[in-house]
Amino acid sequence: MSDTSITVSKSVDATPEQLFALLSTPSRHQEIDGAGMLRGVEGAEKVTGVGDQFVMNMNNDALGDYQMKNTVTSYEENRKIGWAPQIHPIDGYKDKLGDVQVKGHSYTWELEPEGSGTKVTQVYDWSAVTDEGFKGFFPMLTEQQLSDSIDNAARAAK
Template structure:
């Protein structure tokens, strides 16, 4: 971790392919997000590659309702996915959300590392809101991911 990056890790009792399927399905993101800001998906198909963009309906206490365009910036099936949010139809803000998956116990469970990196933020209007989550928030999201994957 650095001054502009947070991470949390958790062993999830599910194989990497099942966890990756959850993370690549934008319709499932509201149930995984512990912050309560992710409200719904406007993209109703799985993510498949770097360059995919998925739209999410969001709500922030200070910002009200808004939409973000998440640009997939890393995609390695069953190993890693990352996306960089952007204003709807506009600029990427410089934040990146990453999930790294490492198989454990012959693939029956997975070490999931969730990273939030805001080191590339250049939009002045975002700075007062950063970081948008703390390490406990990342951990809470991992707990929700585990609950969904372990069903």
Template sequence: MSQDRILQVSGTIAAPPEKAFALLADPARHPELDGAGMVRGLDSGGPVTAVGDEFVMRMNQDGIGDYAMRSEVTDYEPGRRIAWAPSIHPPGSLAHVIGEIDPSGHTYGWELEPTADGGTRVTHTYDWSGVADEGALGLYPRVTEEQMSASIAKLGEAAR
């Protein structure tokens, strides 16, 4: 795994891990947690209950416009960890914008650790080390550490 293809930020929120996890496991709530402002809404799927579950989100980014991403849950431990791997949905639907490259192979992950005061230490990881198409690497990273920190703050607000 290449450390130069991973962003990781941490912060503490004033809510227990179970409340934070419930929000992360419900893709319908993801738009209010998105510090990057790309997530528009749930198209299908959710709530998440296990590795292998899938959901499709409506998205929008400057330079790309509206599109959809299908995410498969790759890690799931209730109250502790959740991660998903997004891919363009349907495959190839952004070829007119990004060309014939395959940008899949990245994950968004969350780890939750209870704190002594009843809050949660949140670690948010964005990992694109699994992107195999060298031509797609110029698209990454899609989010910044600041946007990821904003997502942690939004998670804390929503979990109150």
């Protein structure tokens, strides 16, 4: 863990192809959510490259129900996929957030073949967060929650 990211790696019993198929299908992301905040997904049934977007319906104690728009930031079929969320709409939730700009963090999954399975590395990075008010919320997820997401993905991918 650094001051602006958490990286978790582990070996799982699923192929890179199985994992990538799951991760590139946003409608299945609720199956991998290790934090329990995701309530559903709208938009892209399948992401196919950098720039694709999908909206996640979320819930947490601080905001209640809210949405995050995700933009795919990395896409290497069966090897790497990542997305950067931002509050949706970007100027929404001012009653709870004021002028805080909720954007600048990302989630990236790297998949490396390893024997009959895969070494999965998940990077949760908030180094691009520029809003000082938003920086104070990080890290919002724990290393354990990221590890749980990897375990959940391995189970769901089969």
